[in-house]
Amino acid sequence: MNANIKEIAKRANVSIATVSRALSGQNNVREETKKHILKIARQLNYNPNLLARNFVKGKSNIIGLILPDISDEFFSEIIKSIDDTSFISGYFTMVISSHKNRSLVESINTMMNSGIAGGFILLVPFMNSEIEKALKSERVPFVIISGDSELGDYDIITIDNYNAAYNAVKFLADNGYKKIAHIAGPDENNDAALRREGFLNACTKLKLETKKSWIVKADFTLESGERAANLILKQKERPEVIFAANDMTAIGCYNAASKLGLKIPDDIAIIGFDDVLISQYVSPPLTTIKVDTETIGKTAAEKLIQKMTQTEKLKPQTIKISTELVIRNSC
Amino acid sequence: MNANIKEIAKRANVSIATVSRALSGQNNVREETKKHILKIARQLNYNPNLLARNFVKGKSNIIGLILPDISDEFFSEIIKSIDDTSFISGYFTMVISSHKNRSLVESINTMMNSGIAGGFILLVPFMNSEIEKALKSERVPFVIISGDSELGDYDIITIDNYNAAYNAVKFLADNGYKKIAHIAGPDENNDAALRREGFLNACTKLKLETKKSWIVKADFTLESGERAANLILKQKERPEVIFAANDMTAIGCYNAASKLGLKIPDDIAIIGFDDVLISQYVSPPLTTIKVDTETIGKTAAEKLIQKMTQTEKLKPQTIKISTELVIRNSC
DNA sequence: ATGAAAGCGCTAACAA
DNA sequence: TTGTTAGCGCTTTCAT
Numbered sequence: 001m002n003a004n005i006k007e008i009a010k011r012a013n014v015s016i017a018t019v020s021r022a023l024s025g026q027n028n029v030r031e032e033t034k035k036h037i038l039k040i041a042r043q044l045n046y047n048p049n050l051l052a053r054n055f056v057k058g059k060s061n062i063i064g065l066i067l068p069d070i071s072d073e074f075f076s077e078i079i080k081s082i083d084d085t086s087f088i089s090g091y092f093t094m095v096i097s098s099h100k101n102r103s104l105v106e107s108i109n110t111m112m113n114s115g116i117a118g119g120f121i122l123l124v125p126f127m128n129s130e131i132e133k134a135l136k137s138e139r140v141p142f143v144i145i146s147g148d149s150e151l152g153d154y155d156i157i158t159i160d161n162y163n164a165a166y167n168a169v170k171f172l173a174d175n176g177y178k179k180i181a182h183i184a185g186p187d188e189n190n191d192a193a194l195r196r197e198g199f200l201n202a203c204t205k206l207k208l209e210t211k212k213s214w215i216v217k218a219d220f221t222l223e224s225g226e227r228a229a230n231l232i233l234k235q236k237e238r239p240e241v242i243f244a245a246n247d248m249t250a251i252g253c254y255n256a257a258s259k260l261g262l263k264i265p266d267d268i269a270i271i272g273f274d275d276v277l278i279s280q281y282v283s284p285p286l287t288t289i290k291v292d293t294e295t296i297g298k299t300a301a302e303k304l305i306q307k308m309t310q311t312e313k314l315k316p317q318t319i320k321i322s323t324e325l326v327i328r329n330s331c
Numbered sequence: 332m333n334a335n336i337k338e339i340a341k342r343a344n345v346s347i348a349t350v351s352r353a354l355s356g357q358n359n360v361r362e363e364t365k366k367h368i369l370k371i372a373r374q375l376n377y378n379p380n381l382l383a384r385n386f387v388k389g390k391s392n393i394i395g396l397i398l399p400d401i402s403d404e405f406f407s408e409i410i411k412s413i414d415d416t417s418f419i420s421g422y423f424t425m426v427i428s429s430h431k432n433r434s435l436v437e438s439i440n441t442m443m444n445s446g447i448a449g450g451f452i453l454l455v456p457f458m459n460s461e462i463e464k465a466l467k468s469e470r471v472p473f474v475i476i477s478g479d480s481e482l483g484d485y486d487i488i489t490i491d492n493y494n495a496a497y498n499a500v501k502f503l504a505d506n507g508y509k510k511i512a513h514i515a516g517p518d519e520n521n522d523a524a525l526r527r528e529g530f531l532n533a534c535t536k537l538k539l540e541t542k543k544s545w546i547v548k549a550d551f552t553l554e555s556g557e558r559a560a561n562l563i564l565k566q567k568e569r570p571e572v573i574f575a576a577n578d579m580t581a582i583g584c585y586n587a588a589s590k591l592g593l594k595i596p597d598d599i600a601i602i603g604f605d606d607v608l609i610s611q612y613v614s615p616p617l618t619t620i621k622v623d624t625e626t627i628g629k630t631a632a633e634k635l636i637q638k639m640t641q642t643e644k645l646k647p648q649t650i651k652i653s654t655e656l657v658i659r660n661s662c
Numbered sequence: 663a664t665g666a667a668a669g670c671g672c673t674a675a676c677a678a
Numbered sequence: 679t680t681g682t683t684a685g686c687g688c689t690t691t692c693a694t
Contacts, residue, residue: 002444002446002470004686004688005687005688006687006688014665016666016687016688016689017664017667017689017690018664018665020687020690021664021690024688024689028663028664029663030663030664033663033664045444047441047444047445048445049386049446049687049688050445050446051385051386051391051445051446051447051686051688052670052688052689053687053688053689054688055380055382055383055671055672055686055687055688056669056687056688056689057688057689058670060382062425067411073404073407075407075410076407076410079407079410079426080398080428080430083426083427083428084428084432087427087432087433088432092425092447093425093427094393094424094425094426095414095426096414096418096423097410097411097414097415099411102418113333113376113378114379114380114381114382115333115381115382115671116382116393116423139333222612251612277609278608278609278612281582281586281613282612282613283614335670335672336671336672337671345680345681346680346681346682347671347672347673348673348674348680348681348682348683349679349680349681351671351672351673351674352673352679352680355672355673359680360680361679361680364680379671379672380671382670382671382672383671383672384672384673385672386670386671386672386686387674387686388672388673389686
C-alpha cells in the first residue's frame with residue numbers, strides 16, 4: 001500500500017496537519033520542518049491520494065471530454081491537445097465517448113453530477129432540447145467545441161465556418177471560376193449548415209453561377225461524396241468546380257471524376273474543408289481549408305480551466321479559431 | 332449542490348446505511364423500502380459521488396490509458412474501443428499521454444500511485460529499464476499493448492507481427508515475386524523488429540532473393556519511406572516488390588515511384604502494413620495487412636477489468652490478435 | 663509555527 | 679431487515 005500522511009507524520013514527529021501543509025506547499029510551516037517532511041516523503045515514495053484530496057476539497061482535477069459517436073483523426077488530435085494543456089495546469093483528461101451504449105445526454109449527466117470531473121469539454125455536432133436540459137444545471141463548468149457559434153448562452157470554441165466557406169468561394173472566383181457546385185453536409189450538422197450558408201452568400205455577392213441541382217446533400221463520408229459528385233457531374237450542364245463540405249467528401253469527388261474520365265482540375269476542379277492528413281497525398285493534392293485542431297483543443301482547455309479556477313462568473317464567450325486556406329493543385 | 336444519501340435518508344425516514352444498500356442494489360433491503368428510496372433518489376436527481384465511493388472503497392473505477400508521444404488514427408480507434416468496453420462494465424477511461432512535458436515513466440507513476448486509476452493500459456512501442464522499474468511496484472493492475480510479446484512477465488496484448496510479415500512475404504512468393512526489398516521501421520521499435528525478422532526468415536525459407544542494399548531503415552513516416560524507396564529504386568538492380576514496415580512508408584514508396592516514372596505494380600509492386608484509412612484511396616489501392624484495433628482495445632480492456640476484479644493472481648498472459656491480409660492492387 | 667479535531671459522502675462491520 | 683458507527687486520507691478551522 002501507498003504511504004500516507006499519517007505515516008509521514010509519525011516518522012517526522014509532527015502532526016498530520018503540518019505534513020499536509022508542508023506537502024501542499026504552504027508557507028506557514030517552518031522551513032526546516034518542511035524540508036524534513038519532504039525528505040521523508042521522498043524516502044517513502046509518497047504520492048498523495050488524489051481521490052481523497054479531490055473528495056475532501058469537493059472538487060476534481062479531472063477534465064471530462066465528451067466525444068460524439070464518430071471517430072477520426074480530428075479527435076485524436078483534439079484529445080492530445082487538450083491533454084497537453086490540461087497536464088501543464090495539473091489536470092487530468094478523462095474521455096467519455098457517446099455511442100450506441102451511451103447517449104450524449106447520459107455522458108453529460110455523468111460529468112455533471114458524479115463529481116468525478118471538475119469540469120468538462122463537450123464536443124457536439126448539434127444541439128437539441130434534451131442536451132440543453134442536461135446542461136442547464138451547470139453544477140460543474142463546461143465549454144463547448146462546436147461548429148455553431150449560435151448555440152445559446154454558452155462558452156463556445158468554434159471555427160469560423162461561415163467566413164472560411166465564403167473566402168474559399170472568393171478564392172475560386174478570383175481564380176476565374178464562374179460555375180460552382182456544392183456538396184453539403186448533413187442538415188442537422190452546424191458546421192455543414194454554416195459552410196453552406198457561406199457558400200450561398202458568396203455566390204450571390206460575387207455573382208457566381210450555381211443552381212439547386214448543383215447543391216447536393218451528403219453526410220461527410222467518402223461514399224456519400226462520390227454519390228453526390230455523380231449526381232452533379234452527370235448533368236447536362238456541368239459546373240467548373242465543386243466546393244465539398246469536407247475533405248472526405250471531396251475525395252469522394254475524386255473517385256467519381258476518375259470513373260467518369262474527368263481530369264482534376266481541368267475538367268472539374270475541387271476544393272475541400274478540414275485538411276485531413278490524406279488530402280496532401282491524393283492526386284492531385286487537394287486544395288482545402290485547414291482547421292487548426294491543436295489550437296481548438298488548447299483554447300478549450302484553457303478556457304475551461306479558467307472557469308474552474310475563478311470564482312466570479314463571467315459572461316459566456318464565443319471564441320472563433322480562424323482557418324487557413326491551403327492551396328494545392330485541385331483548383 | 333448535488334443531493335447526498337443523508338438527504339435521501341432524511342426524506343425516506345430511514346438510515347443512510349439503508350439508503351446506501353438500496354442504491355447499490357443489494358438484496359438485503361425490503362423491496363418496499365427499496366422502491367421508496369429509489370423514488371426519492373430519482374426525485375432529487377441523485378447521483379452518487381463517485382469520488383467518495385471510490386475513495387472509501389479504496390479503489391477506483393477509472394481505467395488509465397497511457398499513450399506514447401505520437402498521434403495517429405490508430406490511437407483514436409484504440410481509445411474508442413477501450414472506452415466502449417470499459418463503459419459497459421461501469422468503468423471510465425482516462426487518457427494520459429506522454430510527451431515533451433511528461434515522460435512515460437511519469438505517466439506510469441501517476442497511474443500507479445495516485446489512486447486515481449484502478450488499473451491502466453500501457454501502450455508502449457518499446458521497453459527499457461526505467462519503465463520496468465516504474466512498473467515493478469504493481470500497486471495497481473495493468474496490461475500492455477505492444478508490438479513485442481517478449482517484453483517480460485507482463486500481460487500483453489499484441490499483434491502477431493512476425494507471422495503477419497512472414498505470411499505477407501509468402502503471399503508475394505505465391506504470386507511469383509522473386510526479388511524482394513524491405514523498408515524497415517526504427518531499430519528500437521518492437522513491431523518493426525519483428526516484421527523485419529518475419530521478412531528475413533521468410534526470404535530464407537522460401538528462397539526469395541534479397542540483399543543488404545535492399546533493406547533500408549526508415550521511421551514509419553511517409554517522408555522516410557520516400558527516401559528509403561529512392562535508395563532502393565535507384566540501384567542498378569531493382570527488386571520486383573517492396574515490403575514496407577507500415578502503410579505510411581508504403582505510400583512514401585508511391586511518391587518515389589511516381590517521381591521516377593515507375594508504374595505500380597508493373598515496374599515495382601508494394602505491400603504495406605496496418606491498413607490505415609488512406610490505403611484504400613491511394614492509386615492503386617494498397618495491398619496491406621490489417622491490424623484490428625477494435626479487437627486490440629477491447630481485449631486489453633477486458634483483460635484489465637478481469638485483473639481488477641478478481642483477487643487471485645493469475646500467470647501473466649500474452650494475447651496475440653491475429654492480422655488479416657487485405658489484397659488490393661499494389662502487388 | 664504547530665496541533666487537535668471535525669468533516670467531506672460513502673461503505674461495511676457489527677449490533678439489534 | 680434496519681440502524682449505529684467507525685473510518686477511508688486528506689484539508690481546514692480553530693486553538694494554542
